[in-house]
Structure formats: C-alpha cells, structure tokens
Amino acid sequence: MYPVEEIPVKKIKLGSNSRLDIEKEELDGLMTSIQEVGLLQPIGVRPAGAKFEVTYGNRRFLACRKAWN
Numbered sequence: 001m002y003p004v005e006e007i008p009v010k011k012i013k014l015g016s017n018s019r020l021d022i023e024k025e026e027l028d029g030l031m032t033s034i035q036e037v038g039l040l041q042p043i044g045v046r047p048a049g050a051k052f053e054v055t056y057g058n059r060r061f062l063a064c065r066k067a068w069n
Helices: 024-037 058-067
Strands: 044-048 051-056
Touching (some): 051 058
Antiparallel strands (some): 044 051
C-alpha cells in the first residue's frame, strides 16, 4: 500500500499526458463540489524533480487548483 500525503497544490504540476480539453462549466461544477463536499477521490502524483507530476485525477487537480487560487 502506498502512503497518503498532503502535498501543497503549488508543488504539483500537470503531467505530460494530461487532458486539457475540459469545458469551463465542467471544471467550475467540479470546483464547487470540491469546495462544498471536499475531495472524495485522490489525485495520483509521482515525484518530478522538486515538484510532483499528476498521474491521474487531472480534472480534480485543475478544479482544486482553481478553488484555492
């Protein structure tokens, strides 16, 4: 089992395989849900130098980043 850690959003970047064709309304809806209920599913990351790179959960990551900026 892999450990679960809290990583500051500013230390995470999108992976090279990230899908970027996300509708603004879809992202806004997900952001609102995360603000109201919290993040219900994890965002997978891997070390990438001094930062971390998203391996799965790209939309969740983008919504979280938008919510806390």
